[in-house]
Amino acid sequence: MIFVNYKNYEEGTGENAVSLTKILESVAHETQIKIIPSVQNVDTESILASTSLEVWLQKPEEILPSGISGMFLNHSMYKVENFDDLYAAHEKAIAANLKTLIFAADLDELKKIAALSPTYIAYEPPSLIGSTTTSVAQAEPEIISQAVEIARSFGLPLVVGAGIHSQEDVRKSLELGAVGVAVATDIVKAEDPRKELLDLVEGFK
Numbered sequence: 724m725i726f727v728n729y730k731n732y733e734e735g736t737g738e739n740a741v742s743l744t745k746i747l748e749s750v751a752h753e754t755q756i757k758i759i760p761s762v763q764n765v766d767t768e769s770i771l772a773s774t775s776l777e778v779w780l781q782k783p784e785e786i787l788p789s790g791i792s793g794m795f796l797n798h799s800m801y802k803v804e805n806f807d808d809l810y811a812a813h814e815k816a817i818a819a820n821l822k823t824l825i826f827a828a829d830l831d832e833l834k835k836i837a838a839l840s841p842t843y844i845a846y847e848p849p850s851l852i853g854s855t856t857t858s859v860a861q862a863e864p865e866i867i868s869q870a871v872e873i874a875r876s877f878g879l880p881l882v883v884g885a886g887i888h889s890q891e892d893v894r895k896s897l898e899l900g901a902v903g904v905a906v907a908t909d910i911v912k913a914e915d916p917r918k919e920l921l922d923l924v925e926g927f928k
């Protein structure tokens with residue numbers, strides 16, 4: 724699976740967000756790989772009206788739009804202040820029947836968030852987020868392996884992200900035991916997002 728985080732990039736906002744989601748949907752249908760856009764709250768209505776993909780939010784919102792399937796929590800752009808806040812936000816998401824993905828910046832944090840039993844846990848080292856040259860899969864394979872062990876000990880699927888930009892990154896992440904990747908820059912800022920996405924999907928084959 725591939726989570727595509729639109730962040731607050733202009734290329735992932737408004738009309739662009741709708742067009743990008745159409746590209747994600749066509750690649751998902753063609754390749755049968757699960758692709759999930761994680762979008763800005765303001766765009767949920769127009770995106771939901773134009774796609775059959777699951778649509779996730781990038782962070783908790785006061786009023787949750789209907790129709791969304793899941794929510795990111797504790798992403799580096801929207802870090803929670805403390806564990807109690809994370810717990811409360813997670814409980815609220817579960818009460819709304821949403822799937823959840825909680826991010827961790829290191830292995831200690833990963834252990835703590837795993838205790839909440841989200842649908843997915845994710846490891847994203849902040850220093851590599853946004854890199855177009857070095858991915859977590861290239862730079863930190865041993866840490867990914869340890870993250871996979873932690874995730875498995877809690878019975879949870881692990882997603883990895885930060886600098887993912889090639890099919891080799893995806894292949895390596897899966898070989899190490901991750902179930903998928905989270906990616907932003909390589910897709911959302913791409914001149915040809917479809918081409919980049921098709922390249923990443925090759926890593927699943």
Ligand code: G3P
Nearest residue numbers: 852853885886906907908
């Ligand atoms: O959630 C995915 C995101 O934080 C990774 O960003 O730009 O390194 O793919 P990027």
